[in-house]
Amino acid sequence: MARTRNVVSTSTPAGHTGFMGPEHTARAVIGDNYPQSDPFILLMDDWLDKKDTTPVGGPHPHAGFETVTLLLEGEIGDGARRMQRGDFQLMTAGSGIIHTETIDRIARVRFLQLWVNLPKKDRWVLPRVQDLPLEHVPTSHENGVAIRLYSGTLAGLVSPVKNYAPIIIADISLEAGVTTTLQLPANFNTLLYVLQGSFEAGQNEKILRQDQLGWLDLTAADELSDLPVTAGNQGARFILYAGKPTGESIIAHGPFIGDTSADINRLFQDYRQGKLQHIATVPETQRIAL
Numbered sequence: 001m002a003r004t005r006n007v008v009s010t011s012t013p014a015g016h017t018g019f020m021g022p023e024h025t026a027r028a029v030i031g032d033n034y035p036q037s038d039p040f041i042l043l044m045d046d047w048l049d050k051k052d053t054t055p056v057g058g059p060h061p062h063a064g065f066e067t068v069t070l071l072l073e074g075e076i077g078d079g080a081r082r083m084q085r086g087d088f089q090l091m092t093a094g095s096g097i098i099h100t101e102t103i104d105r106i107a108r109v110r111f112l113q114l115w116v117n118l119p120k121k122d123r124w125v126l127p128r129v130q131d132l133p134l135e136h137v138p139t140s141h142e143n144g145v146a147i148r149l150y151s152g153t154l155a156g157l158v159s160p161v162k163n164y165a166p167i168i169i170a171d172i173s174l175e176a177g178v179t180t181t182l183q184l185p186a187n188f189n190t191l192l193y194v195l196q197g198s199f200e201a202g203q204n205e206k207i208l209r210q211d212q213l214g215w216l217d218l219t220a221a222d223e224l225s226d227l228p229v230t231a232g233n234q235g236a237r238f239i240l241y242a243g244k245p246t247g248e249s250i251i252a253h254g255p256f257i258g259d260t261s262a263d264i265n266r267l268f269q270d271y272r273q274g275k276l277q278h279i280a281t282v283p284e285t286q287r288i289a290l
Contacts, residue, residue, distance in 0.1 A: 002183065002223070002224050002225055002226045003186055003219070003221070003223070003225045003226070004202070004203040004225065004226045004227075004228065005184070005186075005190070005202055005203065005216045005217055005225050005226065005227045006202040006203050006204045006206070006216065006217045007192075007201050007202040007204060007206035007208070007214040007215065007216060007217075008215055008216065008217045009214070009215045010206065010208060010212055010213065010214045010215075011212065011213050012211055012212050012213070013027045013028055013029050013045070013211070013213060014027065015027045015045075015047075018046060018048075020048060020056040020057055020103070021056060023048060023049050023050050023051065024046065024047070024048050024056070025046070025047040025048075026044055026045070026046050026047075027044065027045040027046075027047075027211075028042070028043075028044060029043040029044065029045055029112075029193055029213055030042060030043040030191065030213070031043065031044075034117075034250060034252070036215075037189065037191075038117065038189060038245040038246055038247070039116055039117040039165050039167070039189070039243045039244065039245055039246050040114060040115070040116060040117075040189070040191070040241060040243060041065060041115040041116065041117055041250070041252065041257065042113075042114070042115040043112065043113070043114045043115075043191075043193070043241070044112070044113050045110070045112055045193075046109075046110065046111055046112075046113065047109070047110045048074075048103060048107065048108070048109045048110075049108050050103055050105070050106055050107045050108070050109070051106060052106065053104055053105055053106065054104070055102050055103070055104040056102070056103055056104075057100075057101040057102045057103055058100060058101070058102050059098050059099065059100040059102075059278070060098065060099070060100075060101075060255060061096065061097065061098050061255050061256070061267075061271045061276050062091075062093035062096070062097060062099065062255045062256070063093050063094070063095065063096035063097070063255070063256045063257070063258075063267045063276070064093065064094070064096075064118060064123050064124070064250075064256055064257030064258050064263070064267070065093055065115050065116060065117055065118050065257040066090060066091060066092045066093065066115070066116045066118060066164070066165075067089075067090075067091045067093065067113060067114070067115055067116075068088075068089070068090050068091075068113065068114040068115075068116055068151075068167075068169065069083070069088065069089045069090075069091075069111055069112070069113050069114075070087075070088050070111060070112045070113075070114075070150065070169070070171070070239070071083045071084065071085055071086065071087050071088075071109075071110075071111045072085065072086075072110040072111060072112065072195070073085055073108060073109060073110040073111075074107050074108050074109035074110065074111075075107065075109070076101070076103060076109055076111065081131075081280075083131075084133070084134070085134070086133075086134030086137070086148070086171075087131070087132065087133050087134055088131075088132040088133075088134075088137065088150045088151075088161075088169075089129065089130065089131050089132070090129070090130045090132075090151070090161055090163075091127075091128070091129045091130075091279060092118070092125060092127055092128040092129070092164065093127060094118065094122070094123070094124055094125040094126060094127045094128070095124040095125065095126065095127060096127070096256075096267060096270060096271070096275075096276040096277075097127040097276055097277060097278065097279045097282070098271075098276050098277070098278045098279065099278065099279040099280075100278070100280075112193075112239065114169075114241065115257075116165055116167060116243065117165065117246055117248070117250060117257065118164055118165060118257075119164060119165055119246050119248065120246070120248050120259055122164045122165075123257075123258070123259060125164065126282070126283075126286060127277070127279060127282050127286060128282070128286040128287075128288065129279055129282070129286070129287055129288070130161055130162065130288045130290055131288070131289050131290060132150060132159070132160065132161055132290040133290075134148075136160070136290055137149065137150060137159075138157040138158060138159055138160075139157070140155060140156065140157055143178065143180070144174060144175035144178035144231075145172070145173070145174055145175075145178060145180045146172070146173040146174075147170055147171070147172050147173075148170060148171040148172075149168075149169075149170050150169040150170065150171070151163060151167050151168060151169040152166065152167055152168030152169065152170075152242070153168070154168055154170050154182065154183075154184075154240075155182065155183075160290045161290065162288075165243060165244065165246065166188075166243065166244045167241070167242065167243035167244075168184065168188065168240065168241070168242040168243070169239070169240070169241055169242075170239070170240045171237070171239055172229075172237070172238055172239075172240055173196075173235070173236070173237040174197075174199060174229065174230075174231035174235055174236045174237075175231060175235050176231055176232070176233050176234060176235045177230070177231060177232075177233065178230070178231050178235075179228065179229065179230040179231075180228075180229055181226050181227065181228045181229070182226070182227045182229065182240070183224045183225070183226060183227075184216075184224070184225055184227055184242050185222070185223075185224060185225070185242070185244065186218075186219050186221045186222075186223050186224065186225035187218065187219060187220055187221060187222055187223075187244060187245075188218075188242040188243055188244050189215075189216075189218055189242065189243055189244070189245050190215070190216040190218075190227075190240065190241070190242040191213060191214065191215050191216070191240075191241050191242075192208060192213070192214045192216075192238050192239070192240055193212075193213050193238060193239045193241070194208050194209060194210050194211060194212050194213075194214075194236065194237070194238045195210065195237045195238060195239065196210055196234075196235070196236065196237040197209075197210060197231065197232055197234045197235045197236035197237060198210065198231075198232035198234065198236055199229050199230060199231045199232055199236040199238070200228075200229070200230045200232075201214060201216075201227065201228070201229050202216065202227065202228065203228065205230075207232075208238070218245075251263065251264055254268075256268070
């Protein structure tokens with residue numbers, strides 16, 4: 001009999017003015033306790049209500065981890081790299097890259113960006129970007145439960161996205177009053193972030209409401225576990241993130257993740273000396289359209 005998970009902590013992250021100016025609201029969903037959130041380093045919920053064409057954002061470096069972007073509203077990017085509502089991108093920064101996030105049009109945009117730790121053995125892999133458009137996202141819609149699976153396996157769905165660290169990312173919607181049970185690895189650190197409505201989750205029937213975050217209990221058992229979920233009277237939509245902890249410590253500074261302070265110093269030096277390539281220039285084999 002599968003073990004049933006519980007929601008063991010909840011929070012309601014506050015929004016603040018983001019780095020793109022007063023029209024940018026940034027909400028740090030996770031980011032201040034890596035040993036507890038492993039393998040997830042940071043999760044930001046970014047809203048931009050841009051009312052002019054003055055460019056915001058721009059090129060910046062990353063190394064030592066992966067960025068995972070899920071676009072909830074609007075459009076970002078240009079040309080072949082344009083992301084639209086429901087699109088997903090996983091960028092492996094690895095040994096170090098520069099990428100550009102510039103918005104220079106009137107737009108209303110909301111996206112979730114997650115930083116995922118790379119296992120130490122894969123810390124400095126060749127950079128790679130994987131783009132999964134909404135029309136290619138594995139999807140199910142049965143008995144009042146709709147699931148879009150962006151990474152990993154869940155509810156009989158399998159994502160085409162390749163992972164160095166095993167992670168599950170799903171956008172899940174339930175109609176009012178509907179109950180379902182999700183099966184997840186018991187040793188995956190799991191969080192639920194509510195986009196709309198409310199629902200009860202876990203054996204302890206913890207209520208989670210819009211804009212709240214809930215963490216599940218975690219064991220070392222290499223087996224499946226059950227997560228019962230029941231939607232409230234307005235239905236519910238939430239993002240599920242689950243990943244196997246690496247159990248490895250990290251050094252984080254600005255846009256870089258390393259294993260030692262020397263790693264961070266080297267990365268800043270490489271960036272200042274122009275040694276990091278732009279993600280658009282990586283080999284075609286490392287730019288994957290799914």
